[in-house]
Each structure stands twice: as structure tokens, then as C-alpha cells.
Amino acid sequence: MIDIEIEDEAWVAAAPQAQDLVQAAAAAALRQAEFDGDAVTILLTDDESVRDLNARFRGKDYATNVLSFPAPENPEGHLGDIALAFGVCAREASEQGKPLAHHLQHLVAHGVLHLLGYDHETDAEAEHMEGLERVILAGLGVPDPYAAEQGDHG
Numbered sequence: 364m365i366d367i368e369i370e371d372e373a374w375v376a377a378a379p380q381a382q383d384l385v386q387a388a389a390a391a392a393l394r395q396a397e398f399d400g401d402a403v404t405i406l407l408t409d410d411e412s413v414r415d416l417n418a419r420f421r422g423k424d425y426a427t428n429v430l431s432f433p434a435p436e437n438p439e440g441h442l443g444d445i446a447l448a449f450g451v452c453a454r455e456a457s458e459q460g461k462p463l464a465h466h467l468q469h470l471v472a473h474g475v476l477h478l479l480g481y482d483h484e485t486d487a488e489a490e491h492m493e494g495l496e497r498v499i500l501a502g503l504g505v506p507d508p509y510a511a512e513q514g515d516h517g
Contacts, residue, residue: 365389370408373449378464381407388468391499392475402441403478405471413448426451429470431477445474461506469508472499 367385374381385405393403406412410426418424420432428451433443447470456466476492483489497507 364402366404368404368406370406370412371449373409373453374407374467377449377453378467380464381467384464384468385471387503388471388499389475391502392472392479392495395495395499395502396476396479396481398442398479402439403475404441404444405474406444406446408446408448410448410450413446413451416446428452428455429474431474433478433480442475442478445471445478447471447474461508465500465505465508468503468505469496469500472496 365386367382369375369381378384385407389403389405413430414424414426416430417427421430426448428448430446431443432445434441447467452466452470453463456463459466473492473496476495481488481492481495483492493509497509500506500508
């Protein structure tokens with residue numbers, strides 16, 4: 364089950380279809396990675412909440428666009444949790460000249476891939492992960508997110 368929690372109504376005000384966009388992107392990422400389950404929780408929240416999570420769990424006292432928290436192995440098959448900060452994501456989308464809906468789907472796919480064990484610490488890992496993201500997003504009708512410079516991904 365893909366559980367979507369909207370904590371900051373700014374998401375819905377800016378992208379009324381936010382829940383459907385998140386659902387589609389998460390499901391597409393899970394399919395692309397050939398993952399059988401779909402137990403993930405995605406929180407659409409504000410910058411302050413993400414800043415707090417980033418400070419508490421990563422030791423970085425600032426808001427970032429997306430944070431992924433893989434769950435320990437569990438019998439329920441829960442992969443983990445993802446949190447997205449509205450202000451950071453909206454600002455990045457504007458700065459990059461892309462619709463918030465496209466940026467949201469990219470960051471959800473990115474976060475789900477992190478939960479599945481993908482990373483971008485090395486150039487080879489980044490190239491592989493970005494390739495998966497491009498395929499996932501193309502299937503959703505979203506242009507290549509790496510055609511323009513991207514922000515920090517957590």
C-alpha cells in the first residue's frame with residue numbers, strides 16, 4: 364500500500380492532483396525496480412518539518428526537497444517513509460522552469476528508489492539511478508529532469 368499523507372495544504376493548493384501524482388510516481392518506481400510490494404508512506408509537508416527531520420536524522424539543520432527513511436526489514440514489507448518539503452520543492456521547480464507536478468513526481472520516484480537501495484554517492488551509482496528516474500518519468504509523461512541542473516537530493 365502506498366500511503367500518502369498531506370500535512371501541508373499548500374501542496375493541494377499548488378497541485379490539486381498531488382495525491383494522484385504521488386501515487387502514480389511511487390507505483391511506477393516500484394514497478395521499474397521490479398519490487399513486489401508497495402508498502403511506503405509519503406508525507407507532503409512543509410519546510411520546517413523537513414528541516415527538523417533532516418536535523419534529527421542526518422545532522423543537517425536545513426530543509427531539503429526530499430528525505431527517504433528506509434525501514435528495517437519487517438514482516439509487513441514496509442519499505443520506509445519519504446518526506447517532501449513544499450517550499451523547497453516549489454522554489455526548485457520555479458527556478459528550474461518546470462511545473463511543480465513534474466518536480467514532485469521526480470522527487471517521489473527518487474525517494475522510492477532510495478528506499479529500494481539505490482544511491483548516488485558515486486558517479487556510477489548516480490548514472491544508474493538517474494537512468495532509472497528518466498525511464499520512470501518518461502512513462503509518466505514527465506520530461507528528463509536532468510536536462511537542467513538539479514538541487515540536493517536526500
